[in-house]
Amino acid sequence: FLDLRRERLHKNIMTRGAIVDSMRRRMKGQGFFEFQTPILTASSPEGARDFLVPSRIHPGKFYALPQAPQQYKQLLMMSGFDRYFQIAPCFRDEDPRADRLPGEFYQLDVEMSFVTQDDVFAAMEPVITGVFEDFSDGKPVTKKWPRIPFAEALRKYGSDKPDLRNPIQMQDVTEHFAGSGFKVFAGMIAKDPKVRVWAIPAPTGGSRAFCDRMNSWAQGEGQPGLGYVFWRSTKGSVTPEVIGKLGAAIQEANDTGNTEKLKDVRKAEGFDEFEASGPIAKNLGDERTEAIRKQLRLRAGDACFFTAGDPAKFYKFAGLARDRVGQELKLIDENQFALAWIVDFPFYEWNEDDKKIDFSHNPFSMPKGGREALEAAETEGRDALLSLKANQYDIVCNGFEIASGSVRNHHPETMVKAFEITGLTQADVEARFGGMYRAFQYGAPPHGGMAAGVDRVVMLIVGAKNLREISLFPMNQQANDLLMGAPSEVGVKQLRELSVRVLPEAGK
Incomplete structure (x- = not known):
């Protein structure tokens, strides 16, 4: 906490708050409403390890902290809330690096109903451009973003x-x-x-x-x-x-x-x-x-x-x-923010370790061509499957990915087929994504969205080299909070209440 008295760090934290305010103001100006989704939820395959929370009331069962509010925001679209956003806390048990803190991060989470990819771009490009312009200190910001496959x-x-x-x-x-x-x-x-x-x-x-x-x-x-x-x-x-x-x-x-x-x-x-x-x-x-x-x-x-x-x-x-x-050769212009969309990502990739087809990125994306394209590619074989494109996109700025999103797969039959190709059965899909799968049965509007990393946006704007320079009370590189002494051991009574036993040498 003494570190926060340093002028540069203090200024960065204040700028971070102002950037979040700018995001909220611009999103509301675009007709979006802010909602809060649950923090205690179920485990889902977002691409990283979950943080698990044992349930006292349901011995032997666990909640998961959300890696992203993906399923909840899609359910909101089916509930008639057609322009959602949230400054969402997200939790992923990942190894730390310069542009990713251990444990938690925040993202500008967005979803819209009755939209195409172009509609998402038209809504979000002025928001992100405007945020950078608000705090660019005169540095040029890309006005019309290129779309690069x-x-x-x-x-x-x-x-x-x-x-x-x-x-x-x-x-x-x-x-x-x-x-x-x-x-x-x-x-x-x-x-x-x-x-x-x-x-x-x-x-x-x-x-x-x-x-x-x-x-x-x-x-x-x-x-x-x-x-x-x-x-x-x-x-x-x-x-x-x-x-x-x-x-x-x-x-x-x-x-x-x-x-x-x-x-x-x-x-x-x-x-x-x-x-x-x-x-x-x-x-x-x-x-x-x-x-x-x-x-x-x-x-x-x-x-x-x-x-x-x-x-x-x-x-x-x-x-x-x-x-x-x-x-x-000093060819890089350091005094600008160069933004672009990256589009047409592959829908699947080959998992060499498990010798199987996996999702390349977001499993909830709509493949280009829909179910018909999936079935045709499945008939043709692996190469055809790996050549399928997704209605998926990223935002990049100065060599960093700052946002990712897609137009969603909103047909239950197409959703099941997409997962079956990766080796899951319909029963697996219903067990893992039951809430969303059942909601799809009642009819879902075409919808899409994205999530922008608040931490990375702030880091780029203030010129920080490390996320620790723009975060309050960050953990160290060993994922320890030295100020609060976390993670820490807990007493036998608490463990017994949670029906949890700690094994000696676990994880070593």
Whole structure:
């Protein structure tokens, strides 16, 4: 509590309260009403471990603290409360990290009836944009959010939560390596049709020293290396003086709209005559290397890095490399909030550990195409099931996922079919989601919603690096509340009342 006297921390906590007020005001301005849902509830498969509460009245049975008010808010839609929101406390027994505290967090929880995905976007985009604008201190906030399909996000950015302040977009350059003199990639492509080669452009990164640093970084990430090509002028050298001239000409062109001086500088310094360097360039040949340069629109003083293999296995590393290049070359505009929707998530994924189909994200999402699409994909087999898309979406900001939502599966037959494909029976569905399943029998309106992480939004707005900097009385990294001494042992009498026995060495 003494920590809260520090000026920065005190200011962050006060800002947090103001941000929550802004959320409430804007939601009510959009015609939403605030409701409170139960805290003691039943366990549900939200993707994390539950916090369980033993029942004294019902020995041997347990309540669960809500991981999210998912079922309750959908039941509200069936009860005629068609525009719900709540600043909801949520509880998940997860390991702590910088952007997630152990135990509990708060989210702006939202649900709407008789809506499509576009209706949800139209309602929530101005709310989230407005909250950021209220507290951005003049930093630009994205006005019209791009909608990026999940597969495109992985292909261009190597992440489903891309930092769009970084201008780098990766591109597929497989065709330039197929049958080429660079035998490492050419051989991989010839042996496996899944193999792709992705290029990571590095504007202004065209020096051997930088390329070697990136190669060493990749080795530190457990990779064999990071192939590269860089381009230099055949007439001039990229000295600080030349870069200064070019920068001044670019500034003048931006200020006046007159690009003549920029053209003159580029021509005089030989920026439009190129020579490719690096081991890959030597083996790939001038024609193919030039084709890559033109595809990526690179110039003298730029570089490009390459990753190859099955994208499903290397896209995360490619995304890390993109981030690293952007940071090293200072390409990221730190003074803005870049928001976007990520859409068209896969409905299912393959669980390699259990060798079965699982839900990719929210099990209550509506698959695109409904029950007919589920049945058709089931007939075709695993690949068809894994290619199904969900009416599901995320909001991302500066490399963080700050919200997730979907248009819901509101037909009981479709709901059962979706779960049957993951190995559950109709009886399992009725046992686990009986309240919602029975409510669906009476007819449910088309509905959808989302939940935005209050803690992450606050963290981004105030520029905090860790959620502890914007939270009152946070637990430590071992999930201990040292101030209150929690968790703690309890007396034998309490345990007996709850019909609970503590086993020695439990969990060790």
